[in-house]
Amino acid sequence: MSADSADILTCEAMAIGHGNKVIMDRLTFGLAPGKILAVVGPSGCGKSTLMRALGGLDEPLAGTSTLFGINLVTASSKDRAALLRRTGFLFQGSALFSSLTLLENVEMPMREFLQAPKREIRQLAEYKLALVGLADAMDKLPSEISGGMAKRAGIARAIALDPEVIFLDEPNAGLDPMSSGRLDELILRIRESFGTTVVLVSHEVSSILRIADLCVYLDPDVGTMGAYAAPKTFLQAGNHAKAHAFFTQTV
């Protein structure tokens, strides 16, 4: 359960919450590069809050959290900004900018961080959209596409700068089984091709079992992590009773 020095992200006795209210504490684990970690637990237990803290969007209330070996608690705002260049986020509602086309959405982080000319940025953005299967929808506005397409466009934007870690908040939420399956496949392909580390928050047990290497179960009853293991181990009775119940009751 404890963090390893080779881990790309770690947290040590970390507490998370809103304002001064702690919702989870004593969180200690690490994640090796290229692995897929699923954060699971009942609704409202702090999964998304944990993901934001791990990604450096929010500060933990206590303890330490490191990303690429940099302590997020003590890092300067300049260091934090540099970290964001190496990470990508997919938010729950995709968070695509509604006034921009899909292509412009993917181009936006490139324009911010790359010195490349417009033509090259366009080429890169077109490639990223083609990777997620949206080659024919580049000029569409977010309001003109389906929820599944919006999720994939959100992933294209998240991987725009070849991040080493991507954080996905409920990527399968609201998708039909076919779209959900395609999205799982896409996440696996991104990991295989780019060696990207993935942290995802999800309720979809079938999806977690399919793609995640590790799973952290947040237990709101005790206010800390109830288990940290490969998701398949939670299917066996006798292992981590609450996590087992969570996995088997939803399968």
Place this chain on the structure above:
Amino acid sequence: MTDGLMRVVIGGAWRLDDPLPTIAVKGDRVRIESLDLTFFDSSLPAWIFGNFKNVRQLDLSSLPPRLQSLVRMAEKASVNDHLGDAPGVLAQFGSWGVESADSWGRSFNHIGNTFMGFARALVGRAKVNWMDFALQLQTAGVDALPIVALLGFLTGLIMAYVGLIQLRQVGATVYVANLVSLAMTREMGALMTGVIACGRTSTAFASQLGSMNVSQETDALRALGINPIEYLAVPRILAVTLMVPLLATFATFIGVFGGMIVACAGDLSIEQYLTQAVRAITFKSFLVGFIKSIAFGFIAAWAGCYRGSVAKRSALGVGEAATSAAVLGITLIVVSDALFAVIFNLFNL
């Protein structure tokens, strides 16, 4: 290039931050090979995909497997949901016509439903949010007093200034009081207040109702068996329709006062100005302005509620709804003002 086959050799390090080379692709058969390729990120597959995607026969077999996979991933058949073909000019024109007709239909439907809502509220059969009504009396009415006062005052002041310049030429400066009083009572008081209501209240209503559309709050009301027009639009429209005439009356008197400042700074005494003003403001003129302001209040509030209720479900849609509410409200107010002029003329008012 040999036998129509273009051979491209790539090597070195390829990074997102480095400039990409340009290449002129010749022929429809290309073989890409690597030599001393030390590092690559997505810039290399993006470069290959961008430059060679239209090549009929692209041979990548001698490239590292990971690079091949990254290019092939992008080339794979699109899995988009059905988007349909891009429409032609004629189809676009047809769509515009149909959408315009739909838009008119929706607006008449909304007006009809609004009146039905008022009727149902009158007999106590509508679920109206009376808390909203009280809140709107405050925000659309009382809170608008400072801006109405400022613009009313300046309108009267400007009219008096322009009137004085003209009337001085014929030695009739005393009639500047008649000009300002009559114009403010019959026309400018109601018109200015209506325009302010469009800028302040219509846009606010469109944003509020548009945001509720985005967050599916209006759907939730429908699911609960509550008519959103009765619950959301009726109290807002009623509040503004009641408050705009009061604000217009206030603007009228402030405007007359503004005119007095200019007139008395010039050729008239306060007594002269007030005597002329009281003579000019007849009950008929006051009634004309009052009726207009009731209509303008209704139009301003209805435009905001209507545009908000048909807003697209996105942040952009809410912004568009707010803008179009102001434009629609002001346009309808000016058009109806012209109609009122004709109607009141017919009835000698």
